[in-house]
Amino acid sequence: xKKRGFWVNATKFCREFISKPQGRLGLIILGLxxxxxVAAPILTPYDPIDDLYLAEGMAKPAWAKVxxxxxxxxxTVHTRLGFNEWxxxxxxxxxxxxxxxxxxxxIKTTPGEFSKLVHDVNYKTDPPGNFHFETRYSIDASEExxxxxxxxxxxxxxxxWRLWEKKIFGSLKPQDLLIDSRxxxxxxxxxxxxxxxxxxxxxxxxxxYKVLLRAYSEGEPAIITMEPVAVNIxxxxxxxLGADHMGGDLWSQLIYGARISLIxxxxxxxxxxxxxxxxGIASGYIGGFVDEFFMRLxxxxxxxxxxxxxxxxxxxxxxxxxxxxxxxxxxxxxSTARIVRSQTLTLKERxxxxxARASGASxxxxxxxxxxxxxxPLVFAALVLLIxxxxxYEATLSFLGLGDPTTPTWGRMLHNARSFGAFTMRAWWWILxxxxxxxxxxxxxxxxxxxxxxxxxxxxxxxx
Amino acid sequence: xxxxxxxxxxxxKYFYLRKTLKDSLQGKPTPIVHAVDGVSFTVNKxxxxxxxGESGCGKTTLGRVLLKLIEPTAGNIVxxxxxxxxxxxxxxxxxxxKLQLVFQDPFESMNPRMDIYSIIAEPLRIQGLDxxxxxxxxxxxxxxxxxxxxPAEEYIYRYPHELSGGQRQRIAxxxxxVLDPEFIVADEPVSMLDVSIRGEVLNLMLRLSKERDVSxxxxxxxxxxxxxxxxxxxxxxxxxxxxxxxxxELVYSPLHPYTKALISAVLPPKPQEGGVKAILEGExxxxxxxxxxxxxxxxxxxxxEICSKQSPELRDIGNNHLVACHFAKK
Ligand SMILES: Nc1ncnc2c1ncn2[C@@H]1O[C@H](COP(=O)(O)OP(=O)(O)OP(=O)(O)O)[C@@H](O)[C@H]1O
Ligand SMILES: [Mg+2]
Numbered sequence: 001x002k003k004r005g006f007w008v009n010a011t012k013f014c015r016e017f018i019s020k021p022q023g024r025l026g027l028i029i030l031g032l033x034x035x036x037x038v039a040a041p042i043l044t045p046y047d048p049i050d051d052l053y054l055a056e057g058m059a060k061p062a063w064a065k066v067x068x069x070x071x072x073x074x075x076t077v078h079t080r081l082g083f084n085e086w087x088x089x090x091x092x093x094x095x096x097x098x099x100x101x102x103x104x105x106x107i108k109t110t111p112g113e114f115s116k117l118v119h120d121v122n123y124k125t126d127p128p129g130n131f132h133f134e135t136r137y138s139i140d141a142s143e144e145x146x147x148x149x150x151x152x153x154x155x156x157x158x159x160x161w162r163l164w165e166k167k168i169f170g171s172l173k174p175q176d177l178l179i180d181s182r183x184x185x186x187x188x189x190x191x192x193x194x195x196x197x198x199x200x201x202x203x204x205x206x207x208x209y210k211v212l213l214r215a216y217s218e219g220e221p222a223i224i225t226m227e228p229v230a231v232n233i234x235x236x237x238x239x240x241l242g243a244d245h246m247g248g249d250l251w252s253q254l255i256y257g258a259r260i261s262l263i264x265x266x267x268x269x270x271x272x273x274x275x276x277x278x279x280g281i282a283s284g285y286i287g288g289f290v291d292e293f294f295m296r297l298x299x300x301x302x303x304x305x306x307x308x309x310x311x312x313x314x315x316x317x318x319x320x321x322x323x324x325x326x327x328x329x330x331x332x333x334x335s336t337a338r339i340v341r342s343q344t345l346t347l348k349e350r351x352x353x354x355x356a357r358a359s360g361a362s363x364x365x366x367x368x369x370x371x372x373x374x375x376x377p378l379v380f381a382a383l384v385l386l387i388x389x390x391x392x393y394e395a396t397l398s399f400l401g402l403g404d405p406t407t408p409t410w411g412r413m414l415h416n417a418r419s420f421g422a423f424t425m426r427a428w429w430w431i432l433x434x435x436x437x438x439x440x441x442x443x444x445x446x447x448x449x450x451x452x453x454x455x456x457x458x459x460x461x462x463x464x
Numbered sequence: 465x466x467x468x469x470x471x472x473x474x475x476x477k478y479f480y481l482r483k484t485l486k487d488s489l490q491g492k493p494t495p496i497v498h499a500v501d502g503v504s505f506t507v508n509k510x511x512x513x514x515x516x517g518e519s520g521c522g523k524t525t526l527g528r529v530l531l532k533l534i535e536p537t538a539g540n541i542v543x544x545x546x547x548x549x550x551x552x553x554x555x556x557x558x559x560x561x562k563l564q565l566v567f568q569d570p571f572e573s574m575n576p577r578m579d580i581y582s583i584i585a586e587p588l589r590i591q592g593l594d595x596x597x598x599x600x601x602x603x604x605x606x607x608x609x610x611x612x613x614x615p616a617e618e619y620i621y622r623y624p625h626e627l628s629g630g631q632r633q634r635i636a637x638x639x640x641x642v643l644d645p646e647f648i649v650a651d652e653p654v655s656m657l658d659v660s661i662r663g664e665v666l667n668l669m670l671r672l673s674k675e676r677d678v679s680x681x682x683x684x685x686x687x688x689x690x691x692x693x694x695x696x697x698x699x700x701x702x703x704x705x706x707x708x709x710x711x712x713e714l715v716y717s718p719l720h721p722y723t724k725a726l727i728s729a730v731l732p733p734k735p736q737e738g739g740v741k742a743i744l745e746g747e748x749x750x751x752x753x754x755x756x757x758x759x760x761x762x763x764x765x766x767x768x769e770i771c772s773k774q775s776p777e778l779r780d781i782g783n784n785h786l787v788a789c790h791f792a793k794k
Contacts, residue, residue: 351573355639358531359587360560362553369586373577 016455026447033441037259044252046239048408053247054078055238056129058421061429062237074128074203074235076243081119081211082228091115091215097225106225109147109217117213127203128233133163133179135229139172141222149224150214151179156207161190174225199233241429245420250413254433257410261391261441264325264409268390271329273336273383277375280340281367285348295341298334306331310393314402321404328393336382343375377456385449388442395438410434469679470507470530470647475500475539477522477529481752495752499525501703502539505696507647510677512669514694514711516687516726518748522703523683524568527649530681531563532556543647561591564640568652570632574624580635581620584608587643603642611638611668630661637668641678651683666693688730691715699723702751702759705778709785719785719792721764758790766791 017023036043046054055076064070079085082103083096093108093115109115139147151164163186164179179186181198192198203209211231215224240251279298283291310327317323347353353370361369397403398411401419405412413434417423422430479497499522507513515523529536532548540549548559564587567573574583584604588594608616611634624632633653640648650669654662670693672678684690690697690711697714699707699722707720718724725744744763749755755762761771770790778788 351567351569352575354528354533355565355567355573355636356586356590357533358560358563358565359590359643360557361590365590370575374575 013455017451020451020454022447023451026444026451029440029444030448033258033262033437033444036255037262040252040255040259043255044249046249046252048248048253048256049406051249051252053130053132053234054232054249055243055247056234056236057243057245057247058425058427059234059236059238059243059247060427061242062239064242064429065237070237072126073237074125074233076128076235076238077121077231077233079231080228081231085119085228086117086213087119089116089118089212100225101227103228104226105228106223107215109215109222109224111145111217111219111221113216115215119211121209121211122207123203123209124206125235127197127200128235129199130181130197130234131179131199131203132181132232132234133177133229134232135177135227136174137172137177137224137226138174139168139170139222139224141168141171141217142220143170145170145217145219145222147215147217147222147224150212151177152212152214153202154210154212155202156205156209160212161202163189165189241433242427244413244416244430250430250433253408253413254410254437256408257413257434257437258441260321260407260409261394261438264321264328264394265387265391265441265445268325268328268332268394269383269386271326272332272386272390273379275329276333276336276382277340277372277379279333280337281344281371281375283337284341284344285363285367285371291341294337298337301331301334304331306393307396310397311400311402314397319402319404321407324394324397324403325390328390331393332386332389336379336386339378339382340375343378344371347371347374377452381449381452381456384445384452387445387449391438391442391445410438467509468506469509469511469544470681471505471540471542472530473504473540473542475503475526475529475541476537477525477534478537497752498703498754499751500529500536503698503700503703503705504539505698505705505708507679507681508695509646509679510673511695512673512680512682512693514690514697515681515683515700516690516697517685517700519685520748520751521700522751523685523700524651526700527565527651527681527683530649531565533565557591561587561643562646564643564645564648566633566636566640566648566650566653569656570629570636571624573636574632576624579621579623580627583624583635584620584639584642587639591643593643604638607638607642610641610672611635612664613638629657630665633657633661633665634668637665641672645678647679647681649681649683652685653682654689655684655686662689669693686730687715687726699726702749702754704759705786705788706760707785707787708778709783709787713783713785719781719787720789721766722760758788 059076060070060073062075065073065075080103083094083105084103086094086105088094091107091110091113093110094117095106095108097104097106107115107117133151141147147168149166149168150162153161153163155161164177184194187194187196187198190198190201192201215222234247239249241254242250244250244253279294283294310331313327314324347370353366356366356370394403394409395411395414398409399414401415403409403412403415414431417427417430477500479499481495481497483492483494503526505513515526517523525534528534530541532541536549540547542548543559543563548556551559581604584607585594585600588600588603594600604620605616608619613619613631613634619627619631624635627635637653654665657665666689669680669682673680682690682694691714694711696709697711698705699714699720701722707714707718707723714723715727718727722744746763749759749762755772757773758764758767758771758776761767764771774790776788776790778786780786781792
C-alpha cells in the first residue's frame, strides 16, 4: 500500500521510455554491451593481456581463409592433449589421473618395453610460425629404475623429430616441461643451425602428422603422471578477429574492453555527478559566497581546455586506470553542477521548502529531504549523458598511449594498432571493431540520456 | 479572550534591490522596496486577525516576517511575552512548534514526492517528536480527523496530486496543526479554492480558533471572507496600516478612503453615501518608489494639499479604531 504511488510512477515512466524509438534503440545496444561485458569469460577462452603468442604476430582472423590468397595460411592450433585425446599405440597401460587435474593422465610402463601415446594431426597448410608445448609431469619409480621420456613429432613421411628427451633415475617430483620451437637445445637436438626455424623444417610437408609421447623404463615399472599437454601452434590465421603484434587475441581484447569502458564510463560519470550534485545543491541553496566561489570555479573548469590538461596531468600522475577515472570526473562535474543549481534555485522558492523551514528544518535537512529527491531525476539524465564523454576521454588518453597498459581498453587496442602497423597493413579487423564499439556504446548512452532528459526534465514538462 | 498571544511592534521589512551598473555609475541610490513599513498589532488568544490589502501591498512579506522566515529590518516580534526578534535559528526551533504557516497554493506547499503521511509527519520529525511511530500515526490520524478528512486512513498513503484542491488545503492545515501551535499565519488559504469549498475551509479555521483557542492571522485580499471570520481587520496599503478595527466596525463604518473603496468593491454601496461606488483611480504605485506624504494621495478622491506633504499618523479615534487619514472623524 505504502509504495503504491512509487510503482505507479515507475511503470508509467518505463512505458513512456519504451514508447520512444530512441530510448528503445539505446537500451538494446546498451543491453548487448552489458551482456558482452558480463559474459566475457564465456565468449572467449583467452585473457586479453596475459595470453600472448597465441598466434603469429598480426595474424589475420580465421575466417580470412576464404579471402583470396589466404587459403594456405597456417591456422593457429590451440588445444590440450589430455586423457581423452591420447591414443595408446603400445604398452596399453593408460590411466585417468583426474585427482591431479581435470583430464590428466598416467602411464605405467612395462620394463623393457616402449609405451607410446599418439595424437593424430592433419596439417594441410603452410608451416606455422612457432610451436609450443607445455605440461607438468612427475615419475613414481623405485631407486633402481631408469626411465627415458621423449616427445616426438612424426611427419607424413614417417620421419621422427625428437623434440625432447630425458633420462630419469628413480622418482621425480612434479615439474614443468616446456618445449618451444625457438629453444636452442631443441634446434641442436634436431641437427638444425640457430638460424633455422624448427617449425618451418618440421611442418614443411602437408599431411598426417603424429604427436608421440614415448616412455621406456628399465628395472621396475615406472608410473608417469602428466597434466594435459597445452599445445600451441602459432598460425597466421587466428580466432574471430586475428591477433595483435604480440600474438594476443584481439577478439578477447574487444570483449573485455566492453567491461572496462562501461566501468570507466559509469564510475567516472558517477563521481562527476556526485560532485556536481553536491556543489549544485550547496551553491543554489546556501547562495552567497559559497555560490559565488563554486560557480567561478565551474567557469574556470569550463574555460580550461580539458583534453590537453588531461593529457598533461595523466602523464604526470601515472598510468593507473583509477587515476584516469578520477581525472575525467574532476573535469566533468561542472555541467551537472549548473543544472542542479538552477533547479535548486527554483525548488528553494517552492512553498514546501518554506513550510519545512517554518517547522524548524535546518539547511542540511532541507537540502537532503526536499531538494535532493527533486533534482535526482535530472541528475540521472545528466549521469547518463556524462558517460559517453568519459568513455571518449578514456579512449583518447589510451589511444595516445597515456592509458593503463595493463588494462584491456579499446583505446589501447587502437593505440597498438597505430603503433604496430595495423594501418599500413590495412588490418581493418583490428582497427574497425574497437572504433565501432566506442561509437556504438557512446551512442547508446546518448540515446538513453536524451530520452531520459525528454521525460524527466521539468523544462519539457509541466508539473509531474 | 483578551490574553495577548502575539504582538508585532512597528515591524519593517525593506528589500534592497540590486543596482544596475548604469545606475551605480550615475550614483543613484540603491532602490529599496518598503514591503512592510511600520506595522503594529496584537493578536489575542483564539482570535482571528485579518490582514487585507491589494496585491503587492506586503501581506505575504508581513506574514513571513511574523514567523521570522525572513528577518525584519526593524521592529519587534513578541510571542507569549517573549521578544523573539533576535533569536537565532537554533533558539527559534522550539518556538516553531507554536508558530505555524498555511500557504496560498496547496500544491506548491507540498513536496510532490512525499505521501500525505510523510507530509504531515514532517514537522514532528523535524522537531524530533517522532520517537514512537505508533504515537506519530495516532497523532496524524487525529489531526486528519480534526481537519475533517474522513476516513483518514484512506488519505494517508496518497500523494498530493491525487487529491483535490480543498483536500490539499486541509492537508496543509493538518500539517500546521500537528504540532499543536498557538498561532497560525494563513496566507490567502482559500484564494486558490473553489467558492464552494472556501466556506468549509474558513469555517474550519473558525472552529479551530473557537475550540482549540488557536490564534490566526488571516491574510487575504478578499474583504468579504475576512469579515466572515475575523475578529479584527488590518487594512494595508503599500506596506503601511491604513485602518485597523473590529470587523463589523470596518464594514459598517469605514473611515479611511482606501477602506471605503475596498468595501464598495465587494459590497453594494450604501444609500447614505449617495449610492455611488467609491472607486480608486490609477494603478498601485511602485513599492520601490512610494509617493510622498500619504501614500494613497495620488489615487485618493478626497486628497488635499497636506496629503502630499505630510504622512498621516495612525491614530486612535476612539474604541480602538485606528486610522491613518488626515480627515478621518468619528
Ligand atoms: N524577496 C523579495 N525581494 C525583493 N522584493 C520583494 C521580495 N518579496 C517581495 N518583494 C516586494 O515586496 C512587495 C510586497 O510583496 P508581497 O509578496 O508581500 O505582496 P502581497 O501583498 O503578498 O501580494 P499578493 O496579494 O500578490 O500576494 C512587492 O512589491 C514585492 O515585489
Ligand atoms: Mg501574497
